[in-house]
Amino acid sequence: MQPEAHLNSLFNPNSIAVVGASRSPLKLGHIILSNLVTAGYRGTIYPVNPAGGEILDLPVINSIAALPKPPDLGIIVLPRKQVLAAMEELAEANVSAICVISAGFRETGRDGFELEMEMAELARKKKITLLGPNSLGLINTTIGLDATIAQAKPTKGSIAFFSQSGALCSAILDWADGESIGFSKFVSLGNKAGISEADVLESLGDDPETKVIIGYLESVDDGQNFLQTARIVTEKKPVIMIKAGTTQAGARATSSHTGSIAGSHVASTAAFKQAGIIEVDNLESLFDLARAFAKQPLPEGPNLAVVTNSGGPGILAADACEAVGLNLARPSQETLDKLTQALPPFASIYNPIDIIGDARADRYKATLEAVAEDTMSSAILVLLTPTASAEIVETAQAIIDTAKTCEKPIFACFMGDQRISPGRDLLREAGIPCYGYPEPAIQAIAAMYTHYGWKTRPYPVEVCFRRDKGKAEWTIKKTRKIGLSELPFAEAMDIAAAYELPVPETRLVRTSEQAVRAAKKLGYPVALKVVSPHLSSRSDVDGVALNLQSPRDVRDAWLAITSRTQRKRPDAYITGCLVQTMGPVKAREVIVRFTQDPQFGPLVSFCLAGPSSEVLGDISYRLAPLTLQDVQDIVREIKSFPLLRGARGEEPVNLAAIEDILLSMSQMATDFPDIREAELNPVLVDAEGALVTDMRLTIG
Amino acid sequence: MQPEAHLNSLFNPNSIAVVGASRSPLKLGHIILSNLVTAGYRGTIYPVNPAGGEILDLPVINSIAALPKPPDLGIIVLPRKQVLAAMEELAEANVSAICVISAGFRETGRDGFELEMEMAELARKKKITLLGPNSLGLINTTIGLDATIAQAKPTKGSIAFFSQSGALCSAILDWADGESIGFSKFVSLGNKAGISEADVLESLGDDPETKVIIGYLESVDDGQNFLQTARIVTEKKPVIMIKAGTTQAGARATSSHTGSIAGSHVASTAAFKQAGIIEVDNLESLFDLARAFAKQPLPEGPNLAVVTNSGGPGILAADACEAVGLNLARPSQETLDKLTQALPPFASIYNPIDIIGDARADRYKATLEAVAEDTMSSAILVLLTPTASAEIVETAQAIIDTAKTCEKPIFACFMGDQRISPGRDLLREAGIPCYGYPEPAIQAIAAMYTHYGWKTRPYPVEVCFRRDKGKAEWTIKKTRKIGLSELPFAEAMDIAAAYELPVPETRLVRTSEQAVRAAKKLGYPVALKVVSPHLSSRSDVDGVALNLQSPRDVRDAWLAITSRTQRKRPDAYITGCLVQTMGPVKAREVIVRFTQDPQFGPLVSFCLAGPSSEVLGDISYRLAPLTLQDVQDIVREIKSFPLLRGARGEEPVNLAAIEDILLSMSQMATDFPDIREAELNPVLVDAEGALVTDMRLTIG
The missing domain is CATH 3.40.50.261 (Succinyl-CoA synthetase domains)
Structure with missing residues (x-):
């Protein structure tokens, strides 16, 4: 409606x-x-x-x-x-x-x-x-x-x-x-x-x-x-x-x-x-x-200044900052000088700035004035515990006064209940959010900084990817006509080619001798993969041999693969095997997939290949059509991303190559809502580029 | 003191x-x-x-x-x-x-x-x-x-x-x-x-x-x-x-x-x-x-009954239960019958039991009476939102009355502030914990159930493992005498043998021909691994070849490994290579390690081999000496555990074999506080058993 x-x-x-x-x-x-x-x-x-x-x-x-x-x-x-x-x-x-x-x-x-x-x-x-x-x-x-x-x-x-x-x-x-x-x-x-x-x-x-x-x-x-x-x-x-x-x-x-x-x-x-x-x-x-959000401006950076009259809550605040990705800013030299002058010798002038338990409102005020002017921090959190010396209402007033001229957002955390409540009420009336514990305050600041990032992000670029849609359409129609829901390998590869996905050269062969001839044409080393309409996963039957170097290797692998498949799945008809040029040997393997969500439409996912991703839930998701920002985010969001970026001195993989593949798949998902599921598994990627070695497509 | x-x-x-x-x-x-x-x-x-x-x-x-x-x-x-x-x-x-x-x-x-x-x-x-x-x-x-x-x-x-x-x-x-x-x-x-x-x-x-x-x-x-x-x-x-x-x-x-x-x-x-x-x-x-904890008995099971007058908070409670590992118990048939009779037709008698927004105190009371007697649940959580019909104080009283005769712990969550406060105060005075949101209530119940599990756990068995401590002592002394802090491979393997760790048969060889002869003695297939006192990790130089099947494979591998090592680390003196019998080929690889924590002493860790464990932080830790319960926990605590238990129809690995290795390492860490760090990496494990293929030991 x-x-x-x-x-x-x-x-x-x-x-x-x-x-x-x-x-x-x-x-x-x-x-x-x-x-x-x-x-x-x-x-x-x-x-x-x-x-x-x-x-x-x-x-x-x-x-x-x-x-x-x-x-x-x-x-x-x-x-x-x-x-x-x-x-x-x-x-x-x-x-x-x-x-x-x-x-x-x-x-x-x-x-x-x-x-x-x-x-x-x-x-x-x-x-x-x-x-x-x-x-x-x-x-x-x-x-x-x-x-x-x-x-x-x-x-x-x-x-x-x-x-x-x-x-x-x-x-x-x-x-x-x-x-x-x-x-x-x-x-x-x-x-x-x-x-x-x-x-x-x-x-x-x-x-x-x-x-x-x-x-x-x-x-x-x-x-x-x-x-x-x-x-x-x-x-x-x-x-x-x-x-x-x-x-x-x-x-x-x-x-x-x-x-x-x-x-x-x-x-x-x-x-x-x-x-x-x-x-x-x-x-x-x-x-x-x-x-x-209702009361304070957005912080324009991830650096937080924490002022506290109690070390413990300061430490908890520091822990919470690290957990949500905020930093404790090191105060500028000018601020450090001011603080050294304003605070007693045992105070900690670094961040969290611990003005210690005997602090009265004037010490808060002097500290806040110094911190408010410091450009090293983008937001201020003031912690107070009701010590014997604490001047609760006066401290609240000092915070309110600081906020009047300070352009950064200011947040308070007054810990306790009845003794601190007059201060808390005063702060809330004046529009300073006041929390009872450091953790929720810091979560709120982190969310506001995230929103700041969202509002200032580059203009979202939706990408329409070059492809031969007509060819893909024709291939899908053809498959549907013969009553299949999963596309045979050759047809899947046709669609991959129509979307300009980087696929290896591949031959479907029926005998071990054909395989040897194909390998010679493609050039060694090659991979051999069993093909059967009855198998949903080759790894279940151990149906893949990689890095074959010679005709003997190919013949041995043919025998091994087909006999294993027959033994493990006697019901499966073996169409033949694929002979493929090998991708890079020391590559990382990733998986790109999309499905159709009943409420949200095409849902693209990304993860590293291997059983851990699924077991650990380390998979990232975005809805198609993907913008340039989306593909960058989806790749970087998985916890395993350091392995792609190059952990322990390794070379980083070619991220742009992965991103191109994600954009192509997003385009495919958007073009064909009747492709119920598509999976590139695995995509080999190294410092040079990416190679899609297998693709499965299911139509609805 | x-x-x-x-x-x-x-x-x-x-x-x-x-x-x-x-x-x-x-x-x-x-x-x-x-x-x-x-x-x-x-x-x-x-x-x-x-x-x-x-x-x-x-x-x-x-x-x-x-x-x-x-x-x-x-x-x-x-x-x-x-x-x-x-x-x-x-x-x-x-x-x-x-x-x-x-x-x-x-x-x-x-x-x-x-x-x-x-x-x-x-x-x-x-x-x-x-x-x-x-x-x-x-x-x-x-x-x-x-x-x-x-x-x-x-x-x-x-x-x-x-x-x-x-x-x-x-x-x-x-x-x-x-x-x-x-x-x-x-x-x-x-x-x-x-x-x-x-x-x-x-x-x-x-x-x-x-x-x-x-x-x-x-x-x-x-x-x-x-x-x-x-x-x-x-x-x-x-x-x-x-x-x-x-x-x-x-x-x-x-x-x-x-x-x-x-x-x-x-x-x-x-x-x-x-x-x-x-x-x-x-x-x-x-x-x-x-x-x-101060006010309620411990729940003796993970099954929770949730009674609510509002669907939304009921769903949030269900979400929170799953997040902390509690179950929503299905009420017994007897309870379902009672609820059908007591509740209006549109109520949901399954769990969460939604007695809907027009519920007054009597409906809460009837529901609580039925649920209190139901042995399918071990704890009760009562949610209330201040709807127009809600009788807040009377509902609090109904909860208190139920608690008087109910042996299960009862918790309340009254959502809101001023309107619900008389009910909340009444509950708190009567010793019923009352929370403002469903999530903290459920976290508290989960913690109490965890503590119940701790109190009723089997009597902790500390295991003293059979080993030849004298031999290990002598080996460490010898290494220290020659001024090394890391034990050479042969010595490390001596200590492994003293602690009865399952190690493969191994020969240290100096030439490729010695390697072929050793392989013949050990029996094919074998593994070949470069040895150098200057390398901290073989994988940095790609210094391992596995599953070698023939003399030709061994010779090729020798050449490949040693030349790669020379090229990548020209400064490293190559002592020779190890020839080892191969472990199981389709095994999972795990890592067992201990270090000495300055505050807590020997700290044993366990994870799957491979870079993901470290990047994703999927490592579990326990302090030595480990009890039998500890080794079971440390193995099961990693998020990747399903891969060891046998995900997707695979056979589970021999967990007892891993546990034995952990116990041996715990014993070693306790026996020798001056072993600063020890690492078994990798340990191969399959359905049959486990094999420690490499061990590194550093003494302080």
């Missing part, structure tokens, strides 16, 4: 009909009306209930048809069997947007699913923006609109939140209340029959009241659309998300929750990375980061 | 002298006196100050010599230059224990270090229990003793805390106050000139008031002693620790903090594992776990 621009009738309605408004204070149809009234919404509210009368001093309209004017937004709080009819009446009455609070649809099984499909169809036909069903509602603090069934009231602020879980929303509102975090918009997506996370994201991206977007998702409906939208939004403001159902246990729980399929975690994580979304794996981090 | 039994005069003094007591309320010499008085200590307190008079209504003694009776404990709060003299006077006066609050010693450089050494020497000679210097003091809530300079007062409880960071203590006291966590003992270790973490741990292990011990350490002084002590203590009660300075950045910060050397992180982590200590990597987890 193409929703109206910015979901305007949903977020900024001039009038609202509450269908199912109730007099009974415990009913949702009363709670939502009460929220609308008390939050100070200034448009017109029409409670609709056949009983008529008055609720909360508002005159009740006894049917939708009797509404005096078409409302912008209709909210439905009815038993599920009455929802569709109410939607139809609202459509008749010309509403622009409908929010369905009622539950009992897709999440409850087949009947509910079908009902929900009818609602979605109706909304589509009538061009109505539909939120829900099974939504907790929405909030727009800018116009005092609280159309939710939650009990806590958010204050106005610059964070927008959207969530696929309704009950979670109520927890978050309550939490935000206690932490004096304010929201701009608040949307409970519900079952997403109408508008999706991408629609909401787009709208929030354009919302001038929103500085940071945070979201909770269990599933993504149209992955490619979401990716495109998110890419645009993250150029404008940070998007922080948590995706639940990332493990098998979680995915099982998800499908019984909203009836959605959790989808592949690697695909969504790749999508988030490519879209510049900051993904976190727990709720606490979601809020820790939101607070930092 | 051997401290007195249970540090009795320190924790339970009948009388205390405060040397450096002060009238000025801002001075530490006043704060500590004031803490002693107000905490309700009932022994005698002697303020000592040459000025005499009265402080806080106590008569001041004007010198240590003038004390009417020898106090059990002397506390020194003087400028550092006066500390040693005061200690001498206290020793004259026959004190049993001294706590030095004053700072300015080891942590400030050489002068301070030497002063501290004199203090330590004095304490040792006079058999005085010395805490500090640079200590914040200590607390024993059992007798109302608060001998600290911190400002918050801990309530009585069952958690004991010790810390190497003083200022951190003040943060923790303040934090505990806010969370109504009580302490039994509280010790700030300071610079550890006298008693160490091991002494304190031993004393807390025997303390009947202490149920859980938590600690913060930056360095461990005598690793083996600490390990032995901790092993005994963890049999009695859980010990949870955080070690700071685990990264390079952190270690640098540590050495400038307490002047201690952080030491190798892998060694301390191995020690913690072998001692049954639960290691956490951030402060928040330290407290999250302490709370759980």
Whole structure:
């Protein structure tokens, strides 16, 4: 569905009909009306209930048809069997947007699913923006609109939140209340029959009241659309998300929750990375980061200055920095001189700057003034433990004063509870994020620096790779015609050639003598590989011999390979063997693969060959089409990358050659959604270049 | 130093002298006196100050010599230059224990270090229990003793805390106050000139008031002693620790903090594992776990039942369970029947049991009653979000009621802030740990289950391995005599034989013709390996040829190897080559190694051969001597273990053969602390057995 621009009738309605408004204070149809009234919404509210009368001093309209004017937004709080009819009446009455609070649809099984499909169809036909069903509602603090069934009231602020879980929303509102975090918009997506996370994201991206977007998702409906939208939004403001159902246990729980399929975690994580979304794996981090992004500028470098009155937390901060890839900046000589003068002799003027336990606010102030001017650091973290000498409120004030003139972001970590709380509250009011432990503060700073990197990255270059698409198309058609789903080797190699992948010269031969003749033509050394339509992996039958140097070697290998294959897989018909020129002998072996993810489309993966990559999960993923930046990232992201870069004095391999292959495969995946899976395994790569020695293609 | 039994005069003094007591309320010499008085200590307190008079209504003694009776404990709060003299006077006066609050010693450089050494020497000679210097003091809530300079007062409880960071203590006291966590003992270790973490741990292990011990350490002084002590203590009660300075950045910060050397992180982590200590990597987890251990019994299985009124948090809980290795138990049929009856149709009766957003307390109660009786789960986690229908206090009460008769541990996670706080407070008072997010709750449950596994593990069997120690000793002596630090191959193999390691038959030969003759004697196939005292690794010069099948192969290989070595390392003298019988060809290659850690002694490591293990850090460590359990753990702990167990239908390798080799190496490391490093690389292992094909030994 193409929703109206910015979901305007949903977020900024001039009038609202509450269908199912109730007099009974415990009913949702009363709670939502009460929220609308008390939050100070200034448009017109029409409670609709056949009983008529008055609720909360508002005159009740006894049917939708009797509404005096078409409302912008209709909210439905009815038993599920009455929802569709109410939607139809609202459509008749010309509403622009409908929010369905009622539950009992897709999440409850087949009947509910079908009902929900009818609602979605109706909304589509009538061009109505539909939120829900099974939504907790929405909030727009800018116009005092609280159309939710939650009990806590958010204050106005610059964070927008959207969530696929309704009950979670109520927890978050309550939490935000206690932490004096304010929201701009608040949307409970519900079952997403109408508008999706991408629609909401787009709208929030354009919302001038929103500085940071945070979201909770269990599933993504149209992955490619979401990716495109998110890419645009993250150029404008940070998007922080948590995706639940990332493990098998979680995915099982998800499908019984909203009836959605959790989808592949690697695909969504790749999508988030490519879209510049900051993904976190727990709720606490979601809020820790939101607070930092909402209140402080982005650090423009990875160097952090830590000021502390306690050595221990300073060390923990240093540990945490290294874990997330931040550095502790060495202060400039000028700063060192200032600190030497300002601090007692036993203080540590290097970073972490330990101004020791008897520090009062003035010592913090002098230190902060020196550090604020030091260009060696890009962000400041101030740690305080409530020692006997600590002046907590005064220190908070010193931090606030420093922040006023300092262009770097400043963060605080006040450790403790009741004694430090006046300082913490003062800091939070002044927009300095204050954490209870060093680790979350440093995680937040690291995320902000990552986002800075995203915003300042080179303009993304999408590459359209040269290829003979027609030839590949014809080859696939031909294969499909003869009823195969996996392409025979020769056809796979034709497609490789069409995409200009570097393949070795290869001959398919039927006898050992043919093999010897082929080897002579190709030139020694050669490789010999068994071919059978019944084998999914040659290594299972030990069906490969490498580096054969002579006719005798080839004959011996032929005998060894074919007899091993027959012994291990008596059911497999042996077509023959391939004779190939050998690739570089001391090369690294890598694997390039793509599959089609049901939610996100073509998913390209990269790893070193060998069983360890899979066992250790050292595989990187990106969604096609890949940009130049993506291919560089996917190669460098695997933990084994040092082996390609040249560990222990070895020569680095030709990374550009790998990147070209990745781009070709990305192009192939994009050109042919009906190639279900393609695998180059292995690709040999050394300092000179790369060679694709085997390719498998499966069509859908 | 051997401290007195249970540090009795320190924790339970009948009388205390405060040397450096002060009238000025801002001075530490006043704060500590004031803490002693107000905490309700009932022994005698002697303020000592040459000025005499009265402080806080106590008569001041004007010198240590003038004390009417020898106090059990002397506390020194003087400028550092006066500390040693005061200690001498206290020793004259026959004190049993001294706590030095004053700072300015080891942590400030050489002068301070030497002063501290004199203090330590004095304490040792006079058999005085010395805490500090640079200590914040200590607390024993059992007798109302608060001998600290911190400002918050801990309530009585069952958690004991010790810390190497003083200022951190003040943060923790303040934090505990806010969370109504009580302490039994509280010790700030300071610079550890006298008693160490091991002494304190031993004393807390025997303390009947202490149920859980938590600690913060930056360095461990005598690793083996600490390990032995901790092993005994963890049999009695859980010990949870955080070690700071685990990264390079952190270690640098540590050495400038307490002047201690952080030491190798892998060694301390191995020690913690072998001692049954639960290691956490951030402060928040330290407290999250302490709370759980202090209040709930241990879960006796990995199966968790999750009850929730909100799907989203249920999914996050499921994700978190899988991440830490807990299972979501499938409820028994009986429970499913009960739940079907008790819950509305759209609830999910499987685990997580989602009783949906309109649940009130009675629905929680019915569900909990069913789950409490179900033997399929070993622990229960109750999630609540403050929905419009949630009855927060009543739900808390239902959980408390269930816990009264339920033998399984019960944990709660109430999400939100102000609305849920009355429920959270009620739960905490009743001893039900209540968290703000699902993840920390599940981490705590997982840690408790790990501790259950530790307590119920089979009795640890230390293995003394058969070996010819005399022969090995003689070989090492001989090598040392000729001035070598690395043993020549033949000598290394002699030691391998003395420890009954499975080594291949090997001949050292000088010419290619000798090699052919040796190969004939050993039987083909053979391996050929270059020997030179100047090469630290054969792979650098490509100096190994494997699987040689014929005299021609041997001659070719000889030429290839020696010429490559000469070309790549013209400076290396080539002694000759080794001819060896080949190990199994399709074997996995593993590496067994030990080094001597300066703090913890012999450290054995295990990994797969190949560059990936190092690059990916997939190496496991344990301290020698290894128990049978240790060798099983060290082999199974590497992430690549599936490759040894037989991934993808392969036969598993002979794990017992690897374990025997590890035990032999552990024995060797224990027998010879002057073997600085030993490496078996590679050890070939297949389904049949293992073969050590190369061994390098360096002596110190």
